[in-house]
Every structure is written in structure tokens, then in C-alpha cells.
Amino acid sequence: MEEITKGSKLKVFVEKMSFGGAGIARLDNLVIFVSGAAPQENLLVEITKKKKRFAEAKVLEVISASPFRRETPCKYTDKCGACQWQQFDYQEQKNQKELIFHEMLDKVDFLRGIRINSFLSGEEFRYRNRIQIRTKSKKIGFFKKASNDIVNIKDCLITEEKLTAQFNSILKKYPSTKMQKFELLYDKNDEVILRKDKAHGEEDGFSQVNNQMNEQMQNWVLQQISDTSNNGKIYDLYAGNGNFSRFLENQGLENSLFAIEFSEAAIQRGKKLAGSESKIEWLAAKVEDVVKKIKADENSVLIIDPPRIGCDEKFIDSLKSTGAKDLIYISCNPSTWIRDLQRLREHRDFDILSLDLLDMFPQTYHLEVLSRIRLK
Ligand SMILES: C[S@@+](CC[C@H](N)C(=O)[O-])C[C@H]1O[C@@H](n2cnc3c(N)ncnc32)[C@H](O)[C@@H]1O
Numbered sequence: 001m002e003e004i005t006k007g008s009k010l011k012v013f014v015e016k017m018s019f020g021g022a023g024i025a026r027l028d029n030l031v032i033f034v035s036g037a038a039p040q041e042n043l044l045v046e047i048t049k050k051k052k053r054f055a056e057a058k059v060l061e062v063i064s065a066s067p068f069r070r071e072t073p074c075k076y077t078d079k080c081g082a083c084q085w086q087q088f089d090y091q092e093q094k095n096q097k098e099l100i101f102h103e104m105l106d107k108v109d110f111l112r113g114i115r116i117n118s119f120l121s122g123e124e125f126r127y128r129n130r131i132q133i134r135t136k137s138k139k140i141g142f143f144k145k146a147s148n149d150i151v152n153i154k155d156c157l158i159t160e161e162k163l164t165a166q167f168n169s170i171l172k173k174y175p176s177t178k179m180q181k182f183e184l185l186y187d188k189n190d191e192v193i194l195r196k197d198k199a200h201g202e203e204d205g206f207s208q209v210n211n212q213m214n215e216q217m218q219n220w221v222l223q224q225i226s227d228t229s230n231n232g233k234i235y236d237l238y239a240g241n242g243n244f245s246r247f248l249e250n251q252g253l254e255n256s257l258f259a260i261e262f263s264e265a266a267i268q269r270g271k272k273l274a275g276s277e278s279k280i281e282w283l284a285a286k287v288e289d290v291v292k293k294i295k296a297d298e299n300s301v302l303i304i305d306p307p308r309i310g311c312d313e314k315f316i317d318s319l320k321s322t323g324a325k326d327l328i329y330i331s332c333n334p335s336t337w338i339r340d341l342q343r344l345r346e347h348r349d350f351d352i353l354s355l356d357l358l359d360m361f362p363q364t365y366h367l368e369v370l371s372r373i374r375l376k
Contacts, residue, residue, distance in 0.1 A: 004030065004055060008047045011063065014039060017096040019104070019334070021084030021365040022056070032057050036078070038066035038088035039096060068092035073125070074157045081145035083158060083363035090124040094359060097367045101357060104334050110345060111338065114355060120220065120370075121359040122212040128159040130185035130209050133170075137177045140167050150179075158363055162186055170194065205266020206240040206307075213360045217370065218247040221328060224354060224372045225301055228326045231255060232299025235324070236280075237287045238306045242270035245280050245303075255301075262286045288312035296324035304329045310336025316343045320375065327373040332360070337369045349376040 004010065004027070012025035014037040023037025025045075031054045034045050042064045045057035062069070068088040072078070077086045085093045098119060105111040133140060134150050141153040155164045163184050174180055174196075183195040183203075195203060208214040221244050225234065232255060236245035239259035249257055257280045261267055267282050274280055283290065288311075296302065302324045304311065310333060319327070327350075331337035344350065354372040 004047055004050060006047055006050050008050075009044060009060065010047070010057075011042065011044055012057070014041050014043060014066070016040075016099060017085070017365065019100045019365060019367075025057075029053070030055055034059060035084070036087060038069040039092065041066035041069060076141070076151050076153050076156075079144050080142050080151045080153070082142055082156075084365055086363050090362060093124075093362065094119055094121060097359065097365070098357065100365075101334055101367060101369070104338055108338060108342065111341070111352075114352060117354060117356045119357040119359065120213070120216045121362070122210075122216065124362040125157045126160050127210040127212060127362065128156075128163075129211055130183065130207070131156065131159050131163060133167075133182050133184060134179055135171060135174055135176070135182070136179045138171060138175065140171050148179075160186070162190075162192055166192060166194065203265065204241065204269040205261070205263040207269075208240075208243060208360070210360050213358060213368075214243065217330070217358055217360075217368070218244060220356060220358070220370050221303060221330075222248065222251055222253075224328050225253070225255075227354070227372070228301055230299045230301050230326060232301070233258060233296055235260065235294060235296065235300065235302045235322075237302055237304050239266070239270065239282075240305075241266045242274060242280060242282075244305070246270065246274050246278070249274070249278060249280060257281070258283065260285060260287050260290060286312070288315035288318070291315050291318040292321055294322040294324075296322045298323070298325050300324040301326045301328060306331070306336075308333040308336065311340050313343065316340055317347070319344065320348050325375045327375065329369075329371045329373055331369045331371075332366065334367055334369050337371070341373075344373075350374060351376065 014023035014025045016024055016039050018024050022033035022035045025032040034057045036059045043059050044061040046060050047055050047057050049056040070089050072086040074086055136150055139150045139152040141151045144151050181197055183198040186192045234255045234257050236259040239261040242259045245257045245259045259280050260283045264284050267284050351374050353374050356370040358368040360368050
């Protein structure tokens with residue numbers, strides 16, 4: 001066989017999708033990650049990167065299309081890097097996410113064969129309530145894949161229309177030939193807000209971008225808490241603006257609520273949203289720095305919702321000292337969720353009492369893992 005190098009053109013069969021978004025094809029011992037692929041199809045691809053064990057490729061021609069392939073609903077997908085999976089239908093996107101997750105679980109002894117209760121999902125388009133956009137010389141949009149050029153777009157199908165409807169007026173108001181950055185969002189009162197030169201979360205800290213799925217996630221948390229029948233303290237760790245603690249308080253839960261989060265901005269936002277009657281106790285700190293001070297007991301629940309990098313080792317190692325036995329671990333990265341559970345397992349046995357998946361970001365490979373864990 002001819003040596004495969006950058007620029008080689010090959011016929012491949014894409015078996016399935018990978019966590020990261022690309023399709024997976026194999027030639028002898030080489031794994032080829034093909035961007036823009038769909039599962040179960042034959043493609044002519046061009047190698048764009050070649051390493052010893054793997055290569056990356058782009059599609060030149062679809063030889064026999066995946067049964068799930070569709071015309072991408074968004075006409076900018078080929079250039080824009082935001083959605084990796086528009087080229088195949090939504091049900092199959094969910095199937096692939098589940099398959100990827102099962103394969104990850106299968107690699108770990110104590111997770112193999114574990115049952116996933118449900119895969120929660122909602123609208124596949126128009127779900128984003130916040131985006132970051134750039135403008136430059138009459139162009140408005142996102143960065144092109146792996147570049148600092150703007151893809152000029154008139155609409156973005158995963159974003160709520162109320163936001164994309166602002167594109168023209170933003171361009172008129174800011175016609176500069178210099179690159180400008182904006183955050184465009186709307187708040188709970190339906191008011192559209194445009195912030196110039198702001199990076200994600202700079203102003204108010206983290207907030208969930210998909211309202212419909214966030215509500216499902218909050219309700220899942222509520223259900224898990226009632227399943228524990230615990231009436232003790234609830235710790236909302238990595239609390240952001242108190243997305244879970246405020247929701248639980250609004251549902252009338254009488255448990256004492258504590259929210260720990262390191263972003264002051266998020267806490268200020270949370271306090272404002274919670275209002276003056278709220279009894280939530282807020283603490284601005286890194287959870288790993290204060291975990292040893294948590295005075296929980298067997299009736300307490302810890303809600304753990306870290307960013308993609310997962311939890312700090314120090315936090316996992318100190319979890320047992322809190323006294324709590326019920327953990328609700330929500331993760332936006334299955335790899336770090338698994339890593340953290342492996343770490344926890346090193347010094348504490350536990351059962352996973354409930355495991356569900358949730359699709360917060362349709363058209364992308366991202367996946368939320370919702371788990372309830374009982375320490376033994
Ligand atoms: C995935 S977000 C979840 C926020 C919130 N639970 C929600 O549902 O909106 C993770 C949050 O953890 C915060 N964070 C990251 N590392 C942290 C740490 N070491 N200690 C405390 N908070 C942290 C981030 O600022 C962010 O608000």
C-alpha cells in the first residue's frame with residue numbers, strides 16, 4: 001500500500017462518530033478522523049494531518065451516503081466550526097452520543113454494563129440564548145473553522161431568532177473595519193442585551209445557554225433529591241449563579257441551601273436573581289479549598305457540577321470527609337466524569353443509583369451526564 005501522507009486521497013468507510021465530532025474510519029492500524037462525515041458511509045477523503053497512529057481528513061466526495069445523512073439545514077456549516085453534526089439526522093446524533101458514552105463506560109470495570117435510564121432531549125434548533133459574535137468590515141458571524149476569519153452569516157439555526165434578528169442592526173451600529181467582539185444574549189425578561197468586548201461569562205459568570213434543557217436538568221435534580229428522601233443540607237457546588245439552588249428554593253424545598261462558586265460575578269448575579277427573601281448561603285471560593293470545611297451529614301446532598309475539566313483531585317480526595325453520602329454529579333464531559341469516579345473509587349466504594357444523559361447542545365458532539373451516586 002502506498003504511504004499515507006498529508007494530501008493523500010483515500011476511499012474509507014466511516015463506521016461511527018467520535019467524541020470530538022469527527023467520523024472514525026480505519027485503514028490497517030491507522031485511525032482516520034474525518035470531519036464532516038456521517039456514520040456508516042463510504043467517502044473519498046483527503047488527509048489533512050498525519051501522525052504515527054492516527055490521521056485527520058476532510059471529505060472530498062460522498063461515494064455512498066450514510067442512511068442518516070441529510071442536507072445540512074444550515075448553509076454555513078461547511079465553513080463555520082460551531083456545529084460538527086448537522087450533516088446527519090437528530091435521532092442518529094443522539095444514538096451516536098449514547099454509543100460513544102457506552103464505549104467509554106465499557107473501558108472501565110466498575111462502569112461496564114451500567115444502565116442508562118433515559119436520554120433527555122428537546123428542540124434540535126433555536127436553543128441558544130447567548131452567543132459570541134464578531135464583526136469586521138460589514139461581516140458578522142463566528143470564526144471560520146481553525147482560523148481568525150469571520151464566516152459572514154445572516155442567521156444561525158441553533159440560536160434563538162430573537163438574537164439573530166439583531167445582526168443587521170449590530171452591523172449598522174458598529175461598521176468598523178477592525179475586528180470587534182460582542183456577546184449577544186437575552187435575559188429572563190426577554191430583553192435582548194448586547195455587550196461589546198465581553199468574553200463568555202465575563203460580566204455575570206457562567207449561565208446555561210439552553211433554557212428548555214436546563215429546565216429538564218433542574219427537574220431531574222429535584223427528582224433525584226426527592227428520591228434520596230434526604231431533608232438535610234443541600235450543597236450546590238460549582239454553583240454558578242445558583243442555577244440549582246435557586247430552582248430548589250423556588251420549588252419550596254425547605255432544606256438549608258449552600259452555594260459555593262469561585263466567580264464573584266456569578267455569585268452577585270445569583271444573589272440578585274434569588275432576591276432579598278432568599279435563604280441561600282453563598283460562598284465565593286474554590287470548592288477544593290473549602291471542601292474540608294463542609295459540615296454535612298448522612299441527610300445531606302452534594303450537587304457537583306464542574307466545568308469540562310472536571311473536579312480538582314484535592315476535591316475528590318476530600319469528598320469523604322464531608323460526611324455526605326448522596327452526590328449528584330452533573331458533567332458536561334464524560335471523560336472527566338469517568339476520571340473523577342475512578343479517582344473517587346480509589347478510596348471510597350459507591351453505587352451509581354441513577355444515570356441519565358441529556359442533550360444540551362444538539363448538532364454538536366457534546367453530552368451531559370447526570371448521575372446520582374451513593375457512597376458506601
Ligand atoms: C458547568 S458550570 C455550572 C454552573 C451552575 N451549576 C449552572 O448549572 O449554571 C461550572 C461552574 O463552576 C465554576 N468553577 C469552576 N471551577 C471552580 C472551582 N474550582 N471552585 C468553584 N467553582 C468553580 C465556574 O465558574 C462555573 O460557574
